[in-house]
Amino acid sequence: MSAMKSTLSLLLVFSVVGLSFAGVLPQTTPAEEEYVGPPQPYSFTYVAGRYPNHVDRTHSETSDGSGVVRGTFSYVDPRFQVRTVEYVADQQGFHPVLSNPVADTPTVAAAKQKHAELFDRIAQDHARIAAERAAEKQAQQNNLPDYY
Incomplete structure (x- = not known):
């Protein structure tokens, strides 16, 4: 019975605190939002x-x-x-x-070169895949019956 009474007391305290803050926090509505105009100097x-x-x-x-x-x-x-x-x-x-850009170390230069080579290889693979898919799509469209 004592635990239930303390739980109810705690619930009552939280309810009162919550209600007291309800009027304190500002409520904004779309009509009250501040207008932000164009950039200013x-x-x-x-x-x-x-x-x-x-x-x-x-x-x-x-x-x-x-x-x-x-x-x-x-x-x-x-x-x-x-x-x-x-x-x-x-x-x-x-x-x-x-100003005064930092020169690449040999390790950084090698890493940039490797990255560029990998990027080119991936770009070529993607171009090849895109061409294959375009050819497949064209073949499918050529094989459709006339009523489509």
Whole structure:
């Protein structure tokens, strides 16, 4: 009887708490949603560092409101080289231009070459399969009775 009484008491507490929060949480309806208009012009810049008076990364970005964003960021890489990336982001995607690109090591160059060869082989296989399927489909259509 005591367990049932404590369960009922706990249920009553949770019900009261739930009802008290019901009026506190905002309820949004589609009519109340905020209208988001076209892109607006903006510009920002910041510099940061790992400790006071030390700068090891920067970022600046601007947009004229047409949906095209231009920016640049720089950072100090693990080899203590400053790397800078200038970019444009538009309807066609993100277009970065890197300064001081890191040269591929022989291992990375070999891996890229192997990847390119595998990609070409797979592309050739897929082209062959597509041609075979097109020929099969054409043969099936040629064998259909006239009433189809």
